[in-house]
Amino acid sequence: MAVYSTQRAEAKKKVNDIHDLQAEQVNKAHAAGVKEIGTAYDDQQRAVAVQKLINERKVAESMANLGLTDSGLNRTQQTAVQLSAANAAYNLNRQKQADINAYNLDRDSKLSTIEQNRISATAGVDETYDGLEAEYEAAQAKAAAEAAVIKTPTGKTGLLMSAEGNLNPYYTGSLGQNSIAVDYTSEEGYTIYTDYATGVTKKINSKFNPYTDTKNNDVENGAFDNGYQPNNIKGEKLKLADKGAWKAFGQNQNVFYTGEGSNKKYWVWSRGNNAYIEVYLKDNQWKARNQVIW
Secondary structure (H helix, E strand, O other), X not given: OOOOHHHHHHHHHHHHHHHHHHHHHHHHHHHHHHHHXXXXXXXXXXXXXXXXXXXXXXXXXXXXXXXXXXXXXXXXXXXXXXXXXXXXXXXHHHHHHHHHHHHHHHHHHHHHHHHHHHHHHHHXXXXXXXXXXXXXXXXXXXXXXXXXXXOOOOOOOOOOOOOOOOOOOOOOOOOHHHOEEEEOOOOOOEEXXXXXXXXXXXXXXXXXXXXOOXXXXXXXXXXXOOOOOEOEEOOEEOEEEEEEEEEEOOEEEEEEEEOOHHHOEEEEEEOOOOEEEEXXXXXXXXXXXXXXXX
């Protein structure tokens, strides 16, 4: 779940609102300009029409004074007047369209610039919030790692200090990385732990947790390969919910669940408590339901 999704959406909305307003202003200016062009050329077209009438009247009066009202010369001159007016109207229309095209080009250029700026600004928002998300995730991971790692008590040189003692649960990494060898097969019903850091070997009932030297009664209903970690809670089989999602002591542990619907609960194994601890998901992070000394 993205932590900054709401802020990111709000920032993008502001970007879009700004550029939508700019585009609206450009379109309004364009419409006003085209209307102004139309008005100006309409006035000129009316002037051409008026001048045509004036010229026709002058030709008629001149021909009448000469007694040539129905002559070929009269018709030729009248045709010339009409052709001149038509050419003037055509030229005005062509110039009007040229002016409108120039307005269109200017509008399209401005709208293209606005859209490019919108894309650039939106990308900038994503870059900013991607960085914030990454920083948050890194901080959460660091906090989770620091919370999960409990240092071995001082003065300990190995995890198994004596044959009578238990394995110290407060170590980071695997048993092998801490010089502990585990033998499940040499003696049926028992597991042998050898601490090469201290040279101590301990034999323990396979159903007993070597960290607490106690048995979780649920192992009688089934256990994982180590023999002491139940694969159930009070007989209800555990199901995998989130593989390797729980970080503890430098290792990834599985999150399991029991129940369904409103009765669904999530669990992780605590070796130091010889029990499953209930967890829940918040802000895409698994957290213990209650305060636990791990």
